[in-house]
Amino acid sequence: MGLLVAQLLAGLANAAALFLVASGLSLIFGVTRIVNFAHGSLYMLGAYCGYTALQYLTGPLGFWAAALAAAVAVGLFGLLVECLILRRLYKAPELFQLVATFGVVLVVQDLTLMLWGAEDLLGPRAPGLDRAVMLFGQPVPEYDLALIAVAPLVLLGLWLLMTKTRAGILIRAATQDREMVGALGINQSLLFSGVFFLGAALAGLGGALQLPKGGADLTLDLGILAPAFVVVVIGGMGSIGGAFVAAVLISVVNVFGVLYLPESTLVLMYVVMAVVLLVRPHGLFGRAELQAGPPAAGIPDRPLAPLGPRWRTAALALIGLLAVLPLIGSDFALVLATDIVVLALFAASLHFMLSLGGLISFGHAALFGGGAYAAALAVTYAETPMELALLLAPLAGGWLAFAIGWFCLRLTGVYFAMLTLAFAQLLWSLAFQWTEVTGGDDGLIGIWPAAWASDGTVYYYLTIVLGGGAILMLRHLAHSPFGYALRAARDSEKRARVSGIRVDRVRLAAMVVSGTMAGLAGGLFVFSKGSVFPSALEIARSFDALIMVFLGGVDALGGPLVGAAALTLLQDWLSRLESWRLLLGLAVIAIVLLAPTGIAGFAGRLLRRREAS
Amino acid sequence: MLEVAAVNSFYGKAHILFDVSFSVGKGEAVALLGRNGAGKSTVLKSILQLVRPESGKVLFEGRDITRLPPHRIARLGLGYVPEERRIFADLTVSENLEVGRQPARTGLPLWTPERLFELFPNLAERRNALGGTLSGGEQQMLTIARTLMGNPRLLLLDEPSEGIAPVIVEQMARTIRALKDAGVTVLLSEQNLRFARTVAERALIIDSGHIRFDGSFVDLEADAEISASYLAV
Numbered sequence: 027m028g029l030l031v032a033q034l035l036a037g038l039a040n041a042a043a044l045f046l047v048a049s050g051l052s053l054i055f056g057v058t059r060i061v062n063f064a065h066g067s068l069y070m071l072g073a074y075c076g077y078t079a080l081q082y083l084t085g086p087l088g089f090w091a092a093a094l095a096a097a098v099a100v101g102l103f104g105l106l107v108e109c110l111i112l113r114r115l116y117k118a119p120e121l122f123q124l125v126a127t128f129g130v131v132l133v134v135q136d137l138t139l140m141l142w143g144a145e146d147l148l149g150p151r152a153p154g155l156d157r158a159v160m161l162f163g164q165p166v167p168e169y170d171l172a173l174i175a176v177a178p179l180v181l182l183g184l185w186l187l188m189t190k191t192r193a194g195i196l197i198r199a200a201t202q203d204r205e206m207v208g209a210l211g212i213n214q215s216l217l218f219s220g221v222f223f224l225g226a227a228l229a230g231l232g233g234a235l236q237l238p239k240g241g242a243d244l245t246l247d248l249g250i251l252a253p254a255f256v257v258v259v260i261g262g263m264g265s266i267g268g269a270f271v272a273a274v275l276i277s278v279v280n281v282f283g284v285l286y287l288p289e290s291t292l293v294l295m296y297v298v299m300a301v302v303l304l305v306r307p308h309g310l311f312g313r314a315e316l317q318a319g320p321p322a323a324g325i326p327d328r329p330l331a332p333l334g335p336r337w338r339t340a341a342l343a344l345i346g347l348l349a350v351l352p353l354i355g356s357d358f359a360l361v362l363a364t365d366i367v368v369l370a371l372f373a374a375s376l377h378f379m380l381s382l383g384g385l386i387s388f389g390h391a392a393l394f395g396g397g398a399y400a401a402a403l404a405v406t407y408a409e410t411p412m413e414l415a416l417l418l419a420p421l422a423g424g425w426l427a428f429a430i431g432w433f434c435l436r437l438t439g440v441y442f443a444m445l446t447l448a449f450a451q452l453l454w455s456l457a458f459q460w461t462e463v464t465g466g467d468d469g470l471i472g473i474w475p476a477a478w479a480s481d482g483t484v485y486y487y488l489t490i491v492l493g494g495g496a497i498l499m500l501r502h503l504a505h506s507p508f509g510y511a512l513r514a515a516r517d518s519e520k521r522a523r524v525s526g527i528r529v530d531r532v533r534l535a536a537m538v539v540s541g542t543m544a545g546l547a548g549g550l551f552v553f554s555k556g557s558v559f560p561s562a563l564e565i566a567r568s569f570d571a572l573i574m575v576f577l578g579g580v581d582a583l584g585g586p587l588v589g590a591a592a593l594t595l596l597q598d599w600l601s602r603l604e605s606w607r608l609l610l611g612l613a614v615i616a617i618v619l620l621a622p623t624g625i626a627g628f629a630g631r632l633l634r635r636r637e638a639s
Numbered sequence: 640m641l642e643v644a645a646v647n648s649f650y651g652k653a654h655i656l657f658d659v660s661f662s663v664g665k666g667e668a669v670a671l672l673g674r675n676g677a678g679k680s681t682v683l684k685s686i687l688q689l690v691r692p693e694s695g696k697v698l699f700e701g702r703d704i705t706r707l708p709p710h711r712i713a714r715l716g717l718g719y720v721p722e723e724r725r726i727f728a729d730l731t732v733s734e735n736l737e738v739g740r741q742p743a744r745t746g747l748p749l750w751t752p753e754r755l756f757e758l759f760p761n762l763a764e765r766r767n768a769l770g771g772t773l774s775g776g777e778q779q780m781l782t783i784a785r786t787l788m789g790n791p792r793l794l795l796l797d798e799p800s801e802g803i804a805p806v807i808v809e810q811m812a813r814t815i816r817a818l819k820d821a822g823v824t825v826l827l828s829e830q831n832l833r834f835a836r837t838v839a840e841r842a843l844i845i846d847s848g849h850i851r852f853d854g855s856f857v858d859l860e861a862d863a864e865i866s867a868s869y870l871a872v
Contacts, residue, residue, distance in 0.1 A: 192737060199727045199738045206725045209687060210739045211713030211789050 028162035033285060035161070037278035039170035039239075042177040043069075045273035046232030047250055048257035049184065049266045050225035056201040056264035057221045060112060060123045061440050064130035066251035068100050068226045071134060072233025073242035074142050075099045077149070080237075086154035096234035097227040104226020108219050111615055116218070118622065120386055120440060125576045126618045128569050131247060132611030138244060140605065149237035169238050176235065180228070181270050188266070197221060201264060248565055252451040255444050256295050260302050262312020263441060271310060292455030299448055300433065307436045337584075348490055352483040364486050366594045367493040368551045373574035373586035374497045375543035381580050382504055383536045384516035385435075388443045389450025390544060390571045392430060395563030397423040397545025399457060402470040402558045412476040416492070416549045423545015424538045426453075431537035435530060447568065454563040469559035473552050489550050496543050497587070503539065512536050573614060579628070640665045640793055640824050641686070646695030648685045655681045657848045658695070663793070668815070668825040670835035672870060673845040679828035680722055682845065683795045686826075687712055687719050699793070716744055718791025722798045722828075724782045728771030732762055735770050735781055739788035747790055748821050755784040758814060776807035783814070794818065796827035800834045812837045832870055844869050 051065045079092035079099075107130055115123050155172050158165035188194035200207045200217055208214045233246065240246075257276055261268025276295045283294040302310060351363055372394050379385040400422030404410035410418065434445040457464045464470065479485045503509050514522040515529040522529055552558050561567065570593065577592045578585025596613070600606035621628045641663040648656040656678050663669050673679050684690040686697050687709050697705050704712050713719070727735050736752050743749040756763035759780040765773065773781060779799065786794065799815070800808045808831075815838040819825055829835040835842065842859050844852035846869045852859060859866060 192740075195730065195734045195737050198734075199730055202727050202729060203725050205689065205709075206721065206727075207738060208709045209689060209713055209719045209721070210785065211710050211741050212738070213708075213710050 028164040031162045032164035032166055033281045034278060035166050035170055035174065037281040038177075038274060039167075039173040039277075040281065041270075041273040041277035042173040043232040043236040043239075044250070044253055044257055044277055045177045045270050046180060046228045046235070047254045048261070048269040048273055049180070050228035050232075051254055052258050052261070052264055052266060052269050053184075053197075053228070054222060054225035055258070055440070057197055057204075058112070058116060058218050059440070060116070060127070061120070061444065062225070063124060063127040063251065064107065064134065065225075065229055065254060066247040066249070067131050067134035068104055068229035069233040069250050069254075070138060070242070070244070070246035071103060072096050072100045072230030073149075073237055073246055074138055074147070074233075075230065076234030076237050077142070077147050077242050079234075080150055084153065086152075089152050089154075093231060093234040097231035100230025100233070101223040101227030104229075105219055105223045107226075108222035111619065112222070113215065113218070114619055118618075119580070120443070121380070121572065121576055121580060122618050122622055124386075124388070124443075125573055126615055128573070129611040129614035129618065132607040132614070135244065135247065136605045136608035136611070140608075142242070144244065146243040147241050149239065149241035152238045155238075173235065173239075177270065177273070180231075181266065184266050193217075193220065251565065252448065253295060256299050256448055256451075258309075259441070259444050259448060260299050260309055262306075262309030263444075265309070265311035268309060268311030290459065292459050293452060296448055296452035296455065300452075303433065303445070308441070341584075345494070348494075352486060357482060360482055360486050362594060362598065364482075364489050364554050366590050367489050368547050368554065369570070369574060369594060370587045370590035371493040371496050371550070372544055372547040373571055373578065373590050374500050375540045375547065376571045377575045377578075377580075377586045378500050378504070378543070379536050379540040380575060381585075382509060382516065383512045383533055385533060385537065386440075386443045387568070388447035388565075388572070389430075389568050390446070390540075391563050391565070391567035392446070392450035392453045393423045393427055393541040393544035394548040394551070394567065394571070395450075395457070395558075395560075396426040396453060396541075397548030398552045398558045398562045399464065399470075399548075400545065401549040401552045402473045403463070405473045406470050412479065412553060416546070416553070419549025419552075420542040420546040423548060424542035426545070427537045427541020428534065430541075431534045435533050435537070447565070450563060450568055451565070454560055454565075457560040457563055464560075467560060469557055471557040473558065474556050475553045479553075485554060489554065492546065493550060496546055500539070500543060508532070508535070576614075577617065640667075640700060641826065642696075642698035643682070643686065644696045644698070646682075646685050646692045646697065648681055648690050648692045650681075650690070655690075655848050656685060656692070659685075659845070659848070659850055660695075661843050661850060661853055663824060663826050666819070666822065666824055667841060668819050668827070668839040669841045669843060670839035671826065671828040671843045671845060672830070672832060672835060673828075674830065674870070677845045677869075678848040679845060680797050681848075683719065683797050683826070683828060686795060687717065689719075713789060714741060716747075716790070716792035718786040718789050718794045720782050720786045720794065720796045720799065722801065724778045726770040726773070726778050726781050726785065728769065730770055732766045732768055732770060732773070732781060735785050736788050739785035741789040744790045744792065747792060747823070750787045750790055752788075755787060758817065759784055776803045779803050779807070779811070780814075787818075791823060793824045793826065796825065798828055798830065800829065800831050808834060830870075832866070 047065060047069050051062060054060060054062050076092055076096035079095045080089065083089070083092040111126050111130070112123065115126055152169045152172070155168040158167050188198060196207065196212055196217055200214065204214055253276060257269055257272040260275065261272035276298065279294055279298055280291060283291045287294065348363065352360060355363070375393070376387060376390045379387065397419035401415040401419040404415045404418050430446060430449045434442050434449065437445060458466055474480060475485050479488050511522070511527045511532045514525065514527055515532055519529055548562065551562070574589035574593050575586060576589065578587065578589030596610065600609050603609060643662065644660050646656055646659045647654070659682060671679050671682060681690055685692050688704065688707060689709055692705060696703055699712070699715055699717055702715070704715065727738065730738070733752060736755065756766065761777055762780055762784060765777065770778070770781060783799070799811050803811070812834060815825060815827070827835070827839065836856050840855065842852065842854065842856055843850060844865065851869055852865050
């Protein structure tokens with residue numbers, strides 16, 4: 027009994043920081059419709075700022091003052107991000123917002139490293155609350171009890187703000203119909219900035235308050251992101267009360283998981299999420315997204331055209347160049363080129379569902395890593411020959427896509443995106459924690475190509491034939507009736523339905539196609555590296571795919587290829603520099619703001635302009 | 640009060656309004672008539688800059704408001720009541736009114752929730768009900784009341800009689816006349832000629848994005864051809 031109560035209290039205490047982060051995320055999403063991937067970074071900044079503030083503020087009052095100061099500092103930083111970057115992107119497609127906030131993640135990582143160094147910082151104990159009290163015969167830290175009190179207080183404060191003040195009423199109104207709020211004379215920019223400040227401050231407060239429990243380190247940002255997403259999804263997007271309930275649920279499940287199922291702690295919350303979503307697809311307190319006003323009149327897409335003679339020549343020239351590369355290039359160039367082709371296929375598979383299907387996945391690494399692990403596991407445990415393993419990889423990717431799609435496709439837009447991320451994290455946790463099978467963090471090694479393909483040049487050609495063939499196949503599919511149906515469903519779901527297109531099936535099929543290709547990319551990746559690690563499934567990998575698609579340009583079919591080349595070369599070049607994350611992040615943000623059609627789209631526009639004149 | 644000069648508006652690449660020009664004088668009530676898809680709503684949205692005209696100008700009390708953000712225009716005293724009503728379904732009636740609240744304007748009556756509840760007694764009974772639970776007629780009342788909370792000098796009403804019961808249409812007509820008597824200038828879009836005639840003294844007819852007629856209802860009725868070609872279904 028005593029142990030149970032102690033565990034329960036520990037869970038409730040852990041819920042505080044999670045709730046603070048998730049409520050800010052939910053609030054920002056509710057009003058601005060931006061999924062702020064940098065929210066974990068704000069949490070991390072809160073921890074570091076709190077640490078610094080505590081150098082100057084001492085005593086029990088000083089501790090809480092420091093936490094508040096950290097919250098305000100992070101809130102101001104959030105305000106800066108909103109004013110400089112996000113404000114220009116409210117009307118842009120979700121992908122742009124996402125890529126921009128991920129750029130912020132990269133920038134904050136390096137800024138934090140520069141300002142506070144790489145060493146983990148030990149959190150100081152909270153003065154006045156540094157002992158434990160005995161409850162039911164078990165010691166419970168006083169600070170835990172304080173945290174347990176903080177979360178409901180913040181919830182109460184937010185509730186009062188949202189229901190009793192004019193600002194809160196305006197925020198709730200803007201959550202439902204932003205344009206109408208503007209038409210009634212409310213300055214939306216001011217409202218959005220205010221919400222962003224508040225959301226960021228909540229994340230910062232969360233980071234500062236967990237200092238005595240966990241200290242500050244550079245992995246806090248992406249570490250809190252997935253749990254915060256899960257909490258927002260379980261609670262229902264935009265629902266602060268839901269975020270509270272879900273944060274408590276997840277944290278309590280987690281501490282009991284540590285007690286009884288120590289092997290599966292990371293997986294557990296995703297299982298809870300899956301169960302909740304099976305019963306309530308929009309979360310505990312969420313509801314189906316309201317159509318906020320009439321759909322915006324978009325610029326009609328240029329129809330997809332078959333390649334003109336000029337592009338055909340360019341494509342042939344590229345193939346020719348790739349064919350003779352082993353003769354003219356160095357070994358290193360060959361390795362880079364292999365990487366580029368693999369990544370291009372990975373990006374093209376995402377591009378297929380994202381651009382043609384309008385299905386933005388934040389967790390595309392699940393399919394890539396799934397394929398990679400399928401091939402590696404087959405080789406490790408069944409001594410499967412490479413040829414068969416390379417067949418297994420796309421099959422596994424396709425099946426995974428089917429399973430994930432079955433769950434996620436009931437939701438649309440960012441809900442779909444967040445769910446896919448959660449599933450990718452589920453697979454990542456499996457690979458990371460199921461050590462007996464997957465090797466955990468040590469990965470699976472010794473996965474080399476068959477003897478005939480063991481030479482780098484031969485494997486390079488194999489990659490080009492399989493990868494290039496798959497890319498061409500995706501391109502072909504885009505121009506097939508299936509591709510038309512997919513685009514019709516993207517542009518007008520209702521109209522597609524009444525035209526006899528079975529939208530759900532078409533989308534699921536598109537996901538399976540995409541998963542198959544991503545799985546193949548994963549398979550090719552494993553044999554080119556000889557190993558696979560959980561990093562093949564991590565969030566950063568999913569982002570690589572999104573950034574490649576974005577860099578190449580969403581509307582250009584050749585974009586993924588350009589994007590893969592750009593990202594690989596950029597990373598190779600930048601990673602020689604000290605603060606490459608900062609530079610990459612700034613570059614990504616600059617491209618979002620300045621050349622939103624991506625590199626290929628930009629080049630295409632220049633070409634068309636020249637042809638027109 | 641309002642001057643629309645040679646406005647051209649687009650939805651994406653579709654050209655919707657062609658050189659639309661007209662004016663509304665202070666204290667007038669003007670009806671913008673036309674069939675479905677003629678461009679009525681787009682005219683109102685182009686005035687408030689919810690749709691940005693590609694060319695042309697909109698002047699409000701002599702001031703060029705083209706390219707101003709909608710909230711600045713609303714604050715100048717231009718109230719907009721959208722056709723789709725767009726009330727905030729998760730907010731109570733009182734909270735919906737609060738969103739519309741703007742400071743008082745000189746020379747115009749100050750609208751308070753209490754005064755609006757007198758004007759719309761049905762709303763008074765339901766002041767704590769969620770907007771989403773109101774009937775169509777009540778929602779239409781609420782959307783007008785919400786806009787009135789901004790104390791507008793000029794009220795743009797997009798098809799106020801659409802989709803509500805005949806009894807409520809009567810009440811709506813009385814309300815609009817009362818607003819006019821209180822000094823509010825009104826521009827409303829309508830398909831219902833009978834309704835428009837009971838509240839407005841001047842008619843504009845729009846068809847395929849072109850203004851085809853601008854004159855009194857007496858002149859309009861004298862010209863059987865015009866109403867036959869642009870209004871009759």
